[in-house]
Amino acid sequence: MVWEEFKEQAAAYRLLKGAVVSGRVAHAYLFLGPDARGKEAATRWLAQALNCVGGRGEPCAACRSCHLIAAGTHPDVRGLAPRGRHIRLDEVRELVRTAAASPLTGQTKVYIINEADKLLPEAANHLLKLLEEPPPATVFVLTAARDYALLPTIVSRCQVVPFRALAPEVLVRRFIAEGHDPDLAHRAAFLSGGDADEAAQWLSAEGQRAVTEFLEFAPAIFSGKGAVLKIAASYQNDPGRFLTLLSAWYRDLILWRSGRREGLVFRGEEELLERVATLCSPGALVRSCRAIAQALRLLSGRSTVNVRLVLEALLAELAQAEV
Numbered sequence: 001m002v003w004e005e006f007k008e009q010a011a012a013y014r015l016l017k018g019a020v021v022s023g024r025v026a027h028a029y030l031f032l033g034p035d036a037r038g039k040e041a042a043t044r045w046l047a048q049a050l051n052c053v054g055g056r057g058e059p060c061a062a063c064r065s066c067h068l069i070a071a072g073t074h075p076d077v078r079g080l081a082p083r084g085r086h087i088r089l090d091e092v093r094e095l096v097r098t099a100a101a102s103p104l105t106g107q108t109k110v111y112i113i114n115e116a117d118k119l120l121p122e123a124a125n126h127l128l129k130l131l132e133e134p135p136p137a138t139v140f141v142l143t144a145a146r147d148y149a150l151l152p153t154i155v156s157r158c159q160v161v162p163f164r165a166l167a168p169e170v171l172v173r174r175f176i177a178e179g180h181d182p183d184l185a186h187r188a189a190f191l192s193g194g195d196a197d198e199a200a201q202w203l204s205a206e207g208q209r210a211v212t213e214f215l216e217f218a219p220a221i222f223s224g225k226g227a228v229l230k231i232a233a234s235y236q237n238d239p240g241r242f243l244t245l246l247s248a249w250y251r252d253l254i255l256w257r258s259g260r261r262e263g264l265v266f267r268g269e270e271e272l273l274e275r276v277a278t279l280c281s282p283g284a285l286v287r288s289c290r291a292i293a294q295a296l297r298l299l300s301g302r303s304t305v306n307v308r309l310v311l312e313a314l315l316a317e318l319a320q321a322e323v
Ligand SMILES: [Zn+2]
Pocket: 051, 052, 053, 054, 055, 059, 060, 061, 062, 063, 064, 065, 066
């Protein structure tokens, strides 16, 4: 059931459920944060809860309204997502053309603008006018992963509903229920730190390929300057992903070296961990982790840094970790 993915976002669920039950529903919501699927499930839940003729505070999932919304064919529930990189003015105009009219069949019209941070300025201004003078019996739902690209005036017109990173264990359960390999589900959830959208990328074919490539050269980090320069060059365009893999890898090496076999990110790679961990002293591994954290800080800062140089320096330092 898709609602489960919404209910995993406990704070958001409490907030919206409270609004529906008390009848104090805002004119506009901004679902803000990671977890695209959780936000999508929440949007559907809210649209159904506001139009359901059977349930009280919780959609019944059985009435005609609930069915039409689940099928995406309810005439009073309309959505918009970017086609390409932006949402244009004519698309917003088309979406809200019927905003002033009464609901056709349901009790509340619901207009959904997915990835509202991709609204072009004139589209955002058009939407703002509607939010400033909201039509009756209408709820706007905007979704965005981050708020820095949204007009502050739009944010101030919306009630913000926070969506957060989930406990990795919750994501592992979600992915295994979908039929993913348990080791893979575990790795994706922990590499993402519970960010559901990022975890989905690690689960994708491309994300899995990145992990495979990383594991192929991971032992070569100790093998000298030539390998180091090649590795640094190949990752200079995607240092974030590389450093995520690198820090998880060194964390696993430390765990392995200290005899712990639980909580490994790279489950299923025990043979490789054993081979590499015996090459390094525990102290050197801890120093390596510090160096990776330092590189992460450097690369996430605002100042322009030479990514390739940072990676080269880091890898050269990691190469010293050999016993
Ligand atoms: Zn219903």
